Amino acid sequence: MIARISMHYKYPVVSAFFRRSFISTHQKRMLSTAAAKERVCLVGSGNWGSVVGKIIGQNVLKHSNQFEPEVxxxxxxxxxxxxxLTTLINREHENPKYLPGHKLGANIKATSDLYEACQDATVLVFVLPHQFVRGVCDKMMGRISPNAKAISLIKGLEINADGVTLFSEEISRRLGINVASLSGANIANEVAEEKFCETTIGCRTSGRDGELFLNLFNTPYFRVNVINDTAGVELCGALKNVVAVGAGLSDGLGYGSNTKAAIVRRGLLEMRKFGQTFLGDVVQTDTFFESCGVADLLTTCMGGRNRKVAEAFARTGKPIDVLEQELLNGQKLQGTLTAKEVNEFLSARNMVNDFPLFTTVYRIIYEGLETEAIVRDI
Structure with missing residues (x-):
């Protein structure tokens, strides 16, 4: 998934929107006496979506008093x-293209009909490429339960000169429901193999909905921590990719572990500064020490496509688009695109010098600045 960033609002205004959204939805729930079980719809079926499907398929059966068995x-x-692909998933109970060798459970029902998938759903789990979010949400309008809630597993934001848009906020705005977010040091194939890791769920309505999402995702190997900082969870998921590009450039230059550690530390500081400067007090310092923060940052800077391609860029001097074709089969890097968008955002506010690491990564990738500047100019 491509992590992107944009800000179409002043964040205090958006915070007020969320407060109004929460009050409205909360009142509806208080007025409802229905004791129906939650019906889950998973929106997206790529590699990460399939891994999440495996977890959710098991957990709805484990918590059968709370969830309908079919997902x-x-x-x-x-x-x-x-x-x-839908025929194969429903027959083999496996996604042979995106997650071969891992069973999803017979209670996972795949469909290519979005209307059928989301009909009367009370829990929506979004795990699809960001560019499809708006169109998918618009098609869902009027199909989901009025008491529905959602969670976004889309890593990233949308950033342009005007501002930053959280994908959870965009989904909430279009569907009129509360939306949480999940992010962490979660390499999909390792999670599928049930290797222990942690993740973070940001949920503004951290009481009842937080408990629901905990039951939906938590396993002995996929340990969930629920916090109330949705914005911080999403912010970390996007900005850590820019830092990973810097770490990869350092690796390509052969600078060693000490240098990479310095870049990671400085990157974490700039991530926190960005959030607290432009999103305000809703972004909590403690969030950067959750799995979505420092843990995901470390994982991404030690491995992952952003580090890998940036290392090749430093070693070979080949353009990023060429390396994307050679190393990623044409997929686009999140980190380089995010670096460009962050620079556009900062330039519009005359603040590029306040974020030297983000700015240096951008200038090396897009303006031909010598790669050695990754340590000289930060």
């Missing part, structure tokens, strides 16, 4: 080895 999985239909 609907919306799949962007593809032909794989001569058959529809």
């Amino acid at each position: 609907r999985l919306w799949v962007f239909e593809e032909i794989f080895k001569g058959e529809k």
Whole structure:
């Protein structure tokens, strides 16, 4: 998924929007006496979406007093080895294209019909490329339960000169529901193999909804911590990719562990400064020490595509788009795109000098600044 950033609002105004959204939804729930079980719809079926489907499929059965057993999985239909991907998932109980070798559970029902997938859903789990969010949400309007809630697993923000938009806020605005966020040091294939890790859920309504999402995601190997800082969780998921590009440049220059550690530390400080400067007090300092913060930052700077391609850039001097073709089969890097968008945002506010690491990464990738500046200019 491409992590992107934009700000179409002044954040205090958005905070007020969320307060109004919460009050409205909370009042509706208080007025409702229905004791129906939650019906889950998983929106997205790529690698990470399939891993999450495996977890959710098990947990709805474990918490059968709270959830309906069937989990609907919306799949962007593809032909794989001569058959529809939905047909293969429903027959084999596995996503052979994006997560081969891992069973999803017979209670996962794949469909390419978005209307069918989200019909009467009370819990929506968004795990799809960011560019589809608006269109998918618009098609969902009027199809979901009025008491629905959602969680976004989309790592990143949208950033441009005007401001920053959280994807949880965009989903909430379009569907009129409360939206939480999940992010952490969660390499998909390691989670699928049930190797222990942690993750962070940001949930403004951290009481009842926080408990619901905890039951939906927490396992002995996928340990969940619920906090009330949705904005901070999403911010970390995007900005850590810029820092990972800096770490990769350092690796490509052969600078060693000490230098990388310095870049990671400075990157963490700039991530926190960005959040607290532009999103205000809603971004909490403690969030940067959660799995979504320092842990995800460390994982991304030690491995991952952003570090890998940046290292190759420093070693070979090849353009990023060429390396994306060679190393990522044409997929786009999150970190370089985010660096460009952050620079556009900071330039509009004459603040590029206040974020030297973010700015240096941008100038090396896009303006031809010598790679050695990654330590000289930060």
